[in-house]
Amino acid sequence: MVRKIHLALFAQGVGVAQSVWRSPRTTPESMHSLGHWKSLAQTAERGFFDAFFIADALNLSPAIATDATDRPDPIAVLSALSAVTEHIGLIGTSSTTYNDPFTVARQFATLDHLSNGRAGWNIVTTAIPAAAANYGSAKLPDHEDRYARGEEFVDVVRALWDGWDADAIIADRETGQWTDARRIHRIDHSGKHFDVAGPLTIPRSPQGRLPLAQAGSSPTGMKLGARVADLIFTTQHDMTEAKTFADRVRSLAQSAGRPADAVKILPGVTPIIAETDDDARDLAAELGSLIDEHTTLKFLGQAFGDIDLSHYDLDEPFPDILESLPRNAGMSRPTLFTEIALREQLTVRQLAQRIGLSIGHRTLVGSPDTVADDLARWFDSGAADGFIILPADLPVGLNEFVDEVVPRLQKRGLLRTEYAGRTLRDHIDEP
Numbered sequence: 001m002v003r004k005i006h007l008a009l010f011a012q013g014v015g016v017a018q019s020v021w022r023s024p025r026t027t028p029e030s031m032h033s034l035g036h037w038k039s040l041a042q043t044a045e046r047g048f049f050d051a052f053f054i055a056d057a058l059n060l061s062p063a064i065a066t067d068a069t070d071r072p073d074p075i076a077v078l079s080a081l082s083a084v085t086e087h088i089g090l091i092g093t094s095s096t097t098y099n100d101p102f103t104v105a106r107q108f109a110t111l112d113h114l115s116n117g118r119a120g121w122n123i124v125t126t127a128i129p130a131a132a133a134n135y136g137s138a139k140l141p142d143h144e145d146r147y148a149r150g151e152e153f154v155d156v157v158r159a160l161w162d163g164w165d166a167d168a169i170i171a172d173r174e175t176g177q178w179t180d181a182r183r184i185h186r187i188d189h190s191g192k193h194f195d196v197a198g199p200l201t202i203p204r205s206p207q208g209r210l211p212l213a214q215a216g217s218s219p220t221g222m223k224l225g226a227r228v229a230d231l232i233f234t235t236q237h238d239m240t241e242a243k244t245f246a247d248r249v250r251s252l253a254q255s256a257g258r259p260a261d262a263v264k265i266l267p268g269v270t271p272i273i274a275e276t277d278d279d280a281r282d283l284a285a286e287l288g289s290l291i292d293e294h295t296t297l298k299f300l301g302q303a304f305g306d307i308d309l310s311h312y313d314l315d316e317p318f319p320d321i322l323e324s325l326p327r328n329a330g331m332s333r334p335t336l337f338t339e340i341a342l343r344e345q346l347t348v349r350q351l352a353q354r355i356g357l358s359i360g361h362r363t364l365v366g367s368p369d370t371v372a373d374d375l376a377r378w379f380d381s382g383a384a385d386g387f388i389i390l391p392a393d394l395p396v397g398l399n400e401f402v403d404e405v406v407p408r409l410q411k412r413g414l415l416r417t418e419y420a421g422r423t424l425r426d427h428i429d430e431p
């Protein structure tokens with residue numbers, strides 16, 4: 001059987017391009033309505049995506065004055081979407097630093113019931129220090145401490161999901177017995193970070209152990225992902241480096257006792273599509289003209305651990321400040337941005353332009369054929385098992401991808417033409 005591309009949609013507001021709410025291609029006035037989310041999810045389903053993904057952050061972006069970067073609660077939105085979609089998986093981010101495992105296990109198990117087996121959890125440890133102040137805590141824990149808690153957190157969640165046997169509900173109207181209590185198990189977890197008795201308050205959900213996504217690409221993040229995740233979301237710009245990353249994750253998965261292909265690796269891509277390559281370049285320039293470097297510096301400052309970069313001279317080379325990053329900052333994104341700036345000798349302004357359309361992901365600018373060719377090339381090389389698509393603008397950027405690129409991938413036999421399975425797990429496990 002021919003391997004197929006796995007697609008997930010990163011659905012954020014009216015798109016990930018900075019200040020794209022100003023573009024006539026978007027209607028930000030309706031971006032908080034159910035209708036907006038519903039039409040995006042249904043379009044992604046029409047494009048046979050494995051999953052619709054909602055990212056999350058737990059603090060208001062410092063760029064909010066000029067950029068529409070507010071964050072609704074993913075679980076609430078996905079619950080609503082479960083009622084208006086049939087096949088597509090519904091993945092939401094939930095932080096292991098500012099939650100407790102019982103709550104997260106319960107929320108996602110409920111979503112899995114509501115969606116008849118389509119829920120998935122994106123594990124993040126929260127990399128933005130400003131979130132701490134919203135949770136009564138003075139300081140975001142250091143990187144390694146966050147991951148140590150995250151590892152235990154995931155194990156507790158999975159134990160809770162396993163607490164109810166699949167046949168625990170008896171529902172015998174004659175005898176009045178609803179459940180067999182012997183088939184509902186406490187977990188009695190006692191660890192460094194958590195003490196949780198269990199069992200969960202709802203029965204085993206259709207998928208039981210839900211598919212997990214993981215998006216931290218630091219060495220510690222990769223280790224967690226390789227041990228527990230079914231999907232890895234990552235930012236990669238170069239196919240050879242992406243292949244090295246993917247091989248590393250696959251080999252870490254094997255070291256953790258899993259088959260190498262148990263983990264599907266999905267690098268992010270922001271496609272900018274128009275009828276011809278030239279038209280697509282014009283569109284990229286049009287969207288790029290909305291980028292304001294000062295706003296991007298706020299975004300970058302946050303990615304670097306909430307530091308102030310506003311005093312930077314836009315026309316000076318972007319400096320290497322990796323050595324002085326706060327210890328609780330995320331690692332992979334500052335490293336990636338610095339590497340790009342140094343390798344290509346970019347000024348601050350040029351770096352802002354480079355990452356402003358795609359929150360730092362790879363932009364793929366071209367005709368539908370160009371975009372399909374490129375995705376097929378990455379996929380065939382083994383650098384990717386699929387892609388997380390981050391449209392620059394929504395809904396138009398997604399419509400173009402689904403109407404123009406999806407049929408081309410299907411024609412090559414690289415994308416499903418119907419959903420063979422019912423659950424998110426089925427979609428991910430499809431070869």
Ligand SMILES: Cc1cc2nc3c(=O)[nH]c(=O)nc-3n(C[C@H](O)[C@H](O)[C@H](O)COP(=O)(O)O)c2cc1C
Binds near residue numbers: 123219234329331332
């Ligand atoms: C496609 C993609 C989606 C992500 N979604 C989120 C998210 O929703 N919330 C979040 O806090 N971080 C998100 N991240 C960032 C990572 O999960 C992680 O927090 C960050 O890379 C820092 O971790 P690291 O130091 O291990 O790389 C995402 C990253 C990628 C590539």
